[in-house]
Amino acid sequence: MHEMSLAQSIVEIVENTAQQNQASSVVAVKLIIGELAGVEMHALMQGLKIASQGTVMQEAKIEIERPGGTAWCLKCQKTVPIHRRGEPCPVCGSYQLSVNGGDDFRVSELELGDS
Structure with a gap:
């Protein structure tokens, strides 16, 4: 399962x-996971x-930001919203799209507990 290895990495x-900040617990973790990730x-x-069981993250609140997908259309020269890779440009119908947003996957913020 791909998501389990992602969870372990997080x-x-x-x-x-x-550990680097000598924190004994983590209160909150904010993730950015784009629609096209x-x-x-x-x-x-x-x-x-x-x-997270048995780790400093065990009781942490998980917040997830989900930026929408966007792509640059080579034909109509516009940034357009897309919801899945492989779908056509909603403006001109072209499939010549280059994803330029919404494929993020990262830990963006941590709120650490008392040291």
Whole structure:
């Protein structure tokens, strides 16, 4: 399961950051996961629940920002919204699109507990 390895990586990043800052707990974790990141959100949340057990992240609130997908259309020369890779330009119908937003996947903020 791809999402489980992503969850484990998130927990590792959070644990390393908490350790570097001598924090005994993590209160909140903010993730940015774009609409086009190719992540099944329910599976990721289940993976985080499992992977965070027994870690400083165990009780953390998980906040997720979901930026919408965008692409540059080579034909009509516009940035357009898209919801899935492989769909046509909603303006001109062209498939000559280059994704330029909404494919993010990162830990953006941590709120650390008392040291």
